[in-house]
Amino acid sequence: MRVHLGCDHAGLELKSHLIGWLTEHGYEPVDHGPFVYDALDDYPVFCLRAAEGVVADREQGLDSLGVVIGGSGNGEQIAANKVKGVRAALAWSEETATLAREHNDAWVVAVGGRMHTLDEMTRLVEVFLATPFPGDERHVRRIGQMASYESTGELPSLPASAVDRGQLGHEA
Known part of the structure; x- marks a missing residue:
């Protein structure tokens, strides 16, 4: 499965960690940036591209999901939801990550880099990616x-x- 990633400066550490984690677990990460720390960067630039990547893949019949990361994840979720066809959900617990897939067939998950530990956020992404839409x-x-x-x-x-x-x- 291909996983598109986008974030802002608050999510840069998690995004870097996730790229390695995804690769180790058999996923194909696609990094839409940012690529360097910039405290003044604008998350829509990166999150819109990640969400568009998911839509483009799905239109080609590819299995693809996305992860957008910010300080809280709220703005990143809003940005991703502006892309036609995307359903992005903010996950703050394993249950919300699961329900985003099971009930909403969300294609993008948003997580807050300042809300959880690195291990907790990785687990939220893991649950989201592993949960099928029934x-x-x-x-x-x-x-x-x-x-x-x-x-x-x-x-x-x-x-x-x-x-x-x-x-x-x-x-x-």
Whole structure:
């Protein structure tokens, strides 16, 4: 499996560590930078490229996921989610890393370099990469609703229970 990586200065140490770890564990890391420490770097430059790499690989039928790393992982997740077709999830525990794959078929995981130890973050990435998407119908349906909205800008229909209770925020 190919794993695209992008980060900012706060994630540089983890990214360097992960490249070696990924290689040792049979993955093919693709480093989108940064390549040197710069306290003023801009994470979108690197995280957008990592997320685009995942999409490009998947469009070619390749097995590919991504990892974006920052101080908290929040901005990096937001940046990755701006790439059409990407579902990026912030993982802060093994459970959130697992659920990102099992329930959301996330293609990119974001982790915070200042939130966990190197070993903890490596474990979050390991869990994310090793967890398959089982394809349960309810999760596929929900992912489809998001993908449809991303393509069309049209909100999914409200369920009858929301309409019956007068919980209309938008037209049904």
